[in-house]
Amino acid sequence: MFDRLSTKLLNISIASLCRTKQLEKAEAAIIDGIRLGVLPDVVTYNTLITGYCRFVGFDAGYSVLHRMKEAGVNPNVVTYNSLMAGANKHCSLSRCFDLLEEMLNIEIVPDLWSYNTLMHCFFKSGKPDEAYRVFHKIILQNISPCQTTFNTLINGLCRNGYISNALTLFRNLQHYGYIPEIVTYNILINRLSKSGEFWAAMRLFDELRGSGYVPNAITYTTVMKYCFRRKYFNKGLEFFFEMKSRGYTYDAFAYCTVVGALLKSGKIQDASKCMTDMIKNGYELDVVSYNTFINLYCKEGRLEDAYQLLDTAEKGGLECDKYTHTILIDGLCKAGSIDGAERHLNYMKMMGLDCLVALNCFINGLCEVGQIDYALKVFQSMDVKDSFTYSSLIHNLCRARRFHQASKLLLSCIRAGMRILRSDQRVVINGLKLSGFRNDAAKLALEIQMAKLLHY
Incomplete structure (x- = not known):
């Protein structure tokens, strides 16, 4: 004993x-x-x-x-299930198979968790058909599936692009008496929102509320995030206050999501109050929280405070990321401190961070203060560009009435295999027309169509 x-x-x-x-x-x-x-x-x-x-x-x-x-x-079976979970974490399907074979060789019978892990690994490896066969094997061996089995199946189907199949399975299971957990609803709401079916996700959210379940913090945070992404700021804030009124312990991520949305909608004072509330509630700040604070200070023009906060974060052992430095560069550009922005950009390069978004901000900042030629020089020196790099320069060249230069840049963007925004195309063609270059505008429209056919 x-x-x-x-x-x-x-x-x-x-x-x-x-x-x-x-x-x-x-x-x-x-x-x-x-x-x-x-x-x-x-x-x-x-x-x-x-x-x-x-x-x-x-x-x-x-x-x-x-x-x-x-x-x-x-x-025992738990030993091998733990190892399979470890292999699954690193997406090693072959090792999962080896472990399953090793189990059978020493006469350890796989249980439901062994099959759940294998099914999850198949889904993660992009093999939904094989994952579904594992599910059939569970049924054929008279092993009773659990909630985790169904959640793995639904999440895996969604993850591999079979959202309608996941919803059909969900409804069929309900028809046969399956009572889904709130986790199941959260999976479907998140995946539907992520795939652009926002209103279908909202209908499911309403169904969840009507089913007797109370949405949890994850549910609210998910719907808030996608409301803000679609610029439904009032709806997102409504969910935040509903979550708050229910007494949920929401995390720093929920706060940062709300603050980010408030900043985007120009409600700086409300964002500041929200961050103050976050500190009062004693949340430990991570890199995302620091980035949100720094962004808030930059919006308020408090660049010194932003740099002090950066210093505090680094002294506290946090490794600030490319977004932290990009926020500061953007803040310096908007404050008119181009030299300061360039110095910080060089510091960022020295650290070996990805500078694409920061360079886009810097180019836009140069254009805003009338230094378009220098912006073009920086543009030419860039090894990697994206459609936003081109878009910013095209619009600023058009503002400076340099439409022919903008048209060349537009065509080079398409020929580089990048998708252009319709607004970029429209602003250049309309600019040429209004400046009296109608033939050039028609020629450009034709060249754009030809370039798209060749490169899209």
């Missing part, structure tokens, strides 16, 4: 250390336990395997299996 209790306490300790990523201490605890006569069991090693697979890698987790066998502890 004492030995069993001691091993149980050892397992609790190992689990706590693994959860906090202290794997070396977990290994040391096992050694200390053995010295004291407390022998690890299969649960001990399974916990260690899960920790290594999650925080180090599959190979590190698999190496524990060999040590486990050397210690005379036989693996």
